[in-house]
Amino acid sequence: MRRDKINQEATLEGQPAGSAPTGQDVHTVSREELYEQVWARPMTKVAADYGVTSTALKKTCDRHKIPTPDRGYWAKLEHGKQVRKRPRLPRLSDTKLDRVRINGSLPESLPEEVRKAGTEVRERLASMSLPELAGATASSGSGGKEPSILRSTRRAISKGRPDVQGFKSSQGSGIVPMKIAPYSIDRALLPLSRLFVLAGTEGYRPKISDTGLDLATEDLSIPFGVEERPRKTPHEPTEAELKRRDENLRWGSSRPPWPQYDYSPSGRLSIVIHANSWSGLRRTYSDCKTQSVEAMLPEIVAGLAEHAALLRERRRAAEERERQHREAEARRRREEAFSAREKRRLEFIDAIHEQLLERSKLAAVLAHLESSAVTGENRAKSISAWIRRRIQQIDALTCPEFVDLSARSAKLDFVEPFSDLNRENPGSYYGYPSTPRLQFWSIDEQKELATSISALEWAARAGLAPESESEDADQSQTG
Incomplete structure (x- = not known):
């Protein structure tokens, strides 16, 4: 029936370190330490130190096989009455139970906005005269008029069939989740009517949700429900069971x-x-010996305010984490884009450097051939001519004008952009960057147009190579 079956009084065992939500403290002690603590002081005081209830601490001790004092032990001890002798701590073969993890939450660990919200509501409600809304004890047929928004809840819980334990349940859109005995229906709906009126003074209105009926403000909804605590009695076996x-x-x-x-x-x-x-935060408000649920309505409304403040704080924290994540992602993309630009720039500079290294090598060979031809006939004229032509090509390829055109053709920018947002990978198909390279260019000064051409075409236009195959053949015959 409940959307959240977990009780806030329970402890978490085996949860990874650092995974506790906002406002929660994780305590780790040994079995021996906890054993000494629960036998040195009342369970309620020990539990308060850990930020849990005495019931939750008792369950934790039971899981770790730690004996605890019986109910009334400390009262009997205070009045000098005989009490059960303190049992020894049993030895365990399972070493995993030697360490006890207690996940609790102390009020001072909650965000300041949460504590402030609850305090302000309590002060406002304390200054109002609300005996009929919050202090009166409800009974069947008494009190004010039931709001129409609870009709679906009354209809659903009235039509429900009791389970084997005698409880009826209700759930669904626009229905307050309930699990109560048939005779508790009227009494359960009356404090809800008063709760709606009292919560309305703090800006909370009933709101139909997909799974129930919430109390909502303009920016958030808080689900709630009504339950009847079961009475636990030792089972008396039947003849068939015996x-x-x-x-x-x-x-x-x-x-x-x-x-x-x-x-x-x-x-x-x-x-x-x-x-x-x-x-x-407190999530359960139950009848007790000294106080009824009806008398707790102001405290429940204050609890709603605290839960709303914590939901807002968690939402703000989540938005802040998302903002930091977006900034980190944007920073990562900028760093990747910068690294990619630097890589392509270095590739372009390496291409220029390779050409200059080749020119230096060709110049050294040419100097060697020409120095050898000073004293005799140069038998490597054609080689020297080719080297000179090759040097001219390299000089053209690495001249500032051609280098600039080659960089612009590759969309290679050596000035950092103001923003990398929505910036596509340059010089590529389908977003894959191409390796920048040096190129030969045909420049039309009148049209202010530069066209990339092949090395052979540039050499022909520069008069360093024949423009056609027939001209090449004529030169060969002439040679």
């Missing part, structure tokens, strides 16, 4: 075939806020 036990014993099974306890309606109602699990 007979089944005897049959099991003959087969070697000593486990009793009946539950340890029976559960039944107790008449103790609880209003439960289904939000902010494991936050440390």
